[in-house]
Amino acid sequence: MKNIIYIICFSFFLLTVSFNGAGLKQYRLKKVVIDAGHGGKDPGTHGVFSKEKDIALNIALELGRIIEENMKDVEVIYTRKDDQFIELEQRAAIANQNDADVFISIHANAIGIKSVHGTETYVMGTNKIEGNIEVAKRENAVILMEENYEERYEGFDPLSPESHILFSLYQHAYLNNSLLLAGKIEKQFKERVGRRSRGVKQDGFWVLWRTSMPSVLVEVGYLTNTTEEKYLNDRLGRVYLASGIYRALRDYKAEIESMN
Numbered sequence: 001m002k003n004i005i006y007i008i009c010f011s012f013f014l015l016t017v018s019f020n021g022a023g024l025k026q027y028r029l030k031k032v033v034i035d036a037g038h039g040g041k042d043p044g045t046h047g048v049f050s051k052e053k054d055i056a057l058n059i060a061l062e063l064g065r066i067i068e069e070n071m072k073d074v075e076v077i078y079t080r081k082d083d084q085f086i087e088l089e090q091r092a093a094i095a096n097q098n099d100a101d102v103f104i105s106i107h108a109n110a111i112g113i114k115s116v117h118g119t120e121t122y123v124m125g126t127n128k129i130e131g132n133i134e135v136a137k138r139e140n141a142v143i144l145m146e147e148n149y150e151e152r153y154e155g156f157d158p159l160s161p162e163s164h165i166l167f168s169l170y171q172h173a174y175l176n177n178s179l180l181l182a183g184k185i186e187k188q189f190k191e192r193v194g195r196r197s198r199g200v201k202q203d204g205f206w207v208l209w210r211t212s213m214p215s216v217l218v219e220v221g222y223l224t225n226t227t228e229e230k231y232l233n234d235r236l237g238r239v240y241l242a243s244g245i246y247r248a249l250r251d252y253k254a255e256i257e258s259m260n
């Protein structure tokens with residue numbers, strides 16, 4: 001009788017161990033890919049005295065530094081750490097191959113009206129939230145600088161609105177988490193960094209479309225606005241913006257890990 005009880009207890013113990021091992025895998029945010037937009041022969045947009053590719057790289061490196069310093073359990077992977085040209089497809093591939101948990105792409109904005117300023121954070125898709133197709137078209141247009149783009153992007157024309165509408169079906173699986181992170185970034189910019197937040201928006205960005213994880217594209221400000229261009233070129237301004245993105249990521253990580 002005693003032996004039977006031992007066997008039952010031992011079987012129960014084995015069951016518990018195997019259940020914990022296989023069934024209760026805890027979700028952890030472990031890898032972040034930081035993507036500095038543009039680079040090399042692609043300067044992106046520009047202001048009076050600065051280029052988008054340099055602003056994006058500076059903020060990306062600052063963000064990575066803050067994450068590495070404060071989140072020892074998170075690995076930071078950059079798509080570029082210097083002034084080099086990287087194709088859009090390659091940026092998404094770096095995130096996918098590294099099995100990243102989050103993809104953050106950093107950009108700066110431009111428009112013909114000099115008074116327009118503020119931050120915007122985009123997630124992939126269309127329709128749900130008011131988008132700005134001009135921004136997506138501009139950010140996607142780099143494809144035209146890449147070799148053999150006709151074959152590689154399967155007839156996708158970065159300048160046609162129809163191509164952008166096709167995007168709406170993709171990245172759907174990660175939309176809720178992407179929106180969660182995007183909302184936290186804009187909230188930080190508005191409430192803690194003191195920027196004018198133009199809100200969370202949705203549109204068809206190629207670089208976000210091909211990533212297999214929650215992904216956001218942050219437009220940190222308008223280089224065509226004189227005051228904002230100065231802010232984006234000021235070291236302290238860049239640290240404030242990077243810190244805002246860091247705090248949003250930290251809150252996002254805590255929130256999704258607490259859902260385990």
Ligand SMILES: [Zn+2]
Pocket residue numbers: 037038044045052106107108139
């Ligand atoms: Zn850009």
